[in-house]
Amino acid sequence: MQDLSWWKRAVVYQIYPRSFQDSNGDGIGDLAGICRRLDYLVDLGVDALWVSPIYPSPMADFGYDVADYCGIDPIFGTMQDFDDLLEEVHRRGLRLILDFVPNHTSDQHPWFVESRSSRDNPKRDWYIWRDQPNDWQSHFGGSAWELDAAARQYYLHEFLKEQPDLNWRNPAVKAAMFDALRFWLRKGVDGFRVDVMWLMIKDDQFRDNPPNPAYAAGQSTRNKFLPVYDADRPEIHELVAEMRGVLDEFGDRVLIGEIYLPVQRLMHYYGQELRGANLPFNFQLLQCPWTADDLVRTIGDYMAALPEGAWPNWVLGNHDNPRIASRIGVRKARAGALLLFSLPGTLTIYYGEELGMQDVLIPPDETQDPAEKRQPGIGMGRDPERTPMPWDASRSCGFSEGQPWLPIGDANRAVNAGSSRNDPGSMLSLYRRLLQLRRAEPVLVSGTLANLHVADGVIQFVRSDAGKEFAILVNLADEARRVAVEAGSIIACTELSREGEAVREAVHLMPAEAAIIALS
Ligand code: GLC
Numbered sequence: 001m002q003d004l005s006w007w008k009r010a011v012v013y014q015i016y017p018r019s020f021q022d023s024n025g026d027g028i029g030d031l032a033g034i035c036r037r038l039d040y041l042v043d044l045g046v047d048a049l050w051v052s053p054i055y056p057s058p059m060a061d062f063g064y065d066v067a068d069y070c071g072i073d074p075i076f077g078t079m080q081d082f083d084d085l086l087e088e089v090h091r092r093g094l095r096l097i098l099d100f101v102p103n104h105t106s107d108q109h110p111w112f113v114e115s116r117s118s119r120d121n122p123k124r125d126w127y128i129w130r131d132q133p134n135d136w137q138s139h140f141g142g143s144a145w146e147l148d149a150a151a152r153q154y155y156l157h158e159f160l161k162e163q164p165d166l167n168w169r170n171p172a173v174k175a176a177m178f179d180a181l182r183f184w185l186r187k188g189v190d191g192f193r194v195d196v197m198w199l200m201i202k203d204d205q206f207r208d209n210p211p212n213p214a215y216a217a218g219q220s221t222r223n224k225f226l227p228v229y230d231a232d233r234p235e236i237h238e239l240v241a242e243m244r245g246v247l248d249e250f251g252d253r254v255l256i257g258e259i260y261l262p263v264q265r266l267m268h269y270y271g272q273e274l275r276g277a278n279l280p281f282n283f284q285l286l287q288c289p290w291t292a293d294d295l296v297r298t299i300g301d302y303m304a305a306l307p308e309g310a311w312p313n314w315v316l317g318n319h320d321n322p323r324i325a326s327r328i329g330v331r332k333a334r335a336g337a338l339l340l341f342s343l344p345g346t347l348t349i350y351y352g353e354e355l356g357m358q359d360v361l362i363p364p365d366e367t368q369d370p371a372e373k374r375q376p377g378i379g380m381g382r383d384p385e386r387t388p389m390p391w392d393a394s395r396s397c398g399f400s401e402g403q404p405w406l407p408i409g410d411a412n413r414a415v416n417a418g419s420s421r422n423d424p425g426s427m428l429s430l431y432r433r434l435l436q437l438r439r440a441e442p443v444l445v446s447g448t449l450a451n452l453h454v455a456d457g458v459i460q461f462v463r464s465d466a467g468k469e470f471a472i473l474v475n476l477a478d479e480a481r482r483v484a485v486e487a488g489s490i491i492a493c494t495e496l497s498r499e500g501e502a503v504r505e506a507v508h509l510m511p512a513e514a515a516i517i518a519l520s
Pocket of ligand 1: 061064101259320
């Protein structure tokens with residue numbers, strides 16, 4: 001285990017900075033706030049932080065519209081605050097991963113301001129300009145092309161019109177963006193999570209996407225067409241390998257790619273000879289229906305598809321998807337946590353998952369997310385999973401002295417970090433135990449996974465390594481189950497008090513109960 005790169009052993013904790021901890025009373029989280037909460041993360045037992053974008057931004061998409069790749073937005077603090085954070089993170093033996101947003105800039109970025117100023121501006125070709133639009137649709141609904149009246153040309157925006165797409169076929173764009181990566185790498189950041197990696201290169205002939213026969217009224221207009229020509233193009237892999245090369249100039253850093261693709265396509269992002277992304281994000285568990293059969297198939301397919309030597313990774317939630325506790329219910333989310341921590345590879349958890357945080361219903365007139373504003377009422381909004389972290393039971397839950405930018409929600413207030421800390425029945429206690437176990441038992445990180453199957457609604461598999469063998473059982477049936485298993489003892493259970501229980505030939509599991517058994 002010691003010879004594994006740090007990121008292979010890591011449990012990464014994603015922070016959505018607007019919602020983690022406010023330090024100046026403006027109701028929006030910031031870098032000094034994160035710094036104040038580092039000891040909580042050490043106590044929790046995670047290894048690395050990934051912080052969603054903190055760069056200067058008009059915040060049309062809350063930081064995913066970057067106006068300067070080498071700065072800090074004043075909402076989040078100053079460059080000094082960043083340097084302090086990095087130092088404090090490293091002093092505690094943690095790692096810091098930044099979010100890099102290469103597909104598009106803000107329309108306020110000086111590059112785009114220049115680019116749109118005239119057809120013959122030297123930066124014109126830094127973005128994607130066409131005389132005629134094609135049928136490509138924005139991920140936030142509507143055409144992905146915006147007419148710029150002055151020069152009577154259209155520019156491409158895969159997201160908001162305030163987020164024009166960069167032209168990565170232009171070597172000058174590549175050089176400038178790679179230099180931005182180097183700026184942070186030189187400071188000592190430990191890696192990047194790359195936003196929408198699979199979208200960065202588009203068809204050079206701008207062919208129309210074919211219609212999607214499965215499109216149904218009420219879905220996002222993005223679904224009207226199959227993304228054949230504006231996503232996952234063959235040339236992307238060379239670009240990812242080059243990006244990886246930039247990180248490799250600095251030693252053991254990690255390149256994580258945000259990629260929503262079917263498993264077979266996803267695997268290409270590890271690259272030829274694994275020279276692509278270290279971790280193409282595996283979102284299979286985010287999208288999988290939560291039944292034993294579906295989960296076993298999903299996990300099995302992913303493991304089977306991994307290229308030789310490729311390192312697996314798993315995610316239950318992020319800032320773009322409903323929270324796991326809301327998706328499957330709090331009880332099953334405990335089983336989900338135990339399942340997650342029993343899988344091989346790198347894990348990423350989303351802030352608040354460790355508390356069992358739930359989505360918060362946002363009244364329409366309090367909507368913040370542009371995805372919801374542009375296509376209201378069809379489930380596109382991401383505010384519910386971005387609400388402030390509840391630290392204690394005070395008015396703003398210790399998140400802010402002021403009015404939080406999104407409501408905290410009663411359910412989340414009730415499971416705040418403070419009251420969860422010493423409650424053995426809390427989700428937090430379960431997460432702390434699972435994190436501790438994962439550190440103590442490398443077999444959970446890097447041991448083989450075998451005998452994955454479902455019996456009677458119970459997921460079962462075995463993790464093993466030289467001399468150690470753990471049986472994992474997750475009961476997703478609606479009734480209690482008695483599961484035959486070899487002799488051993490329970491070393492982790494969704495019912496924490498069962499730890500240490502001896503197992504002879506069978507274990508009794510209540511619905512949504514899950515356990516790790518060390519076989520003797
Ligand atoms: C990614 C981000 C999402 C953002 C989009 C555009 O999917 O995770 O939050 O809106 O890219 O940058």
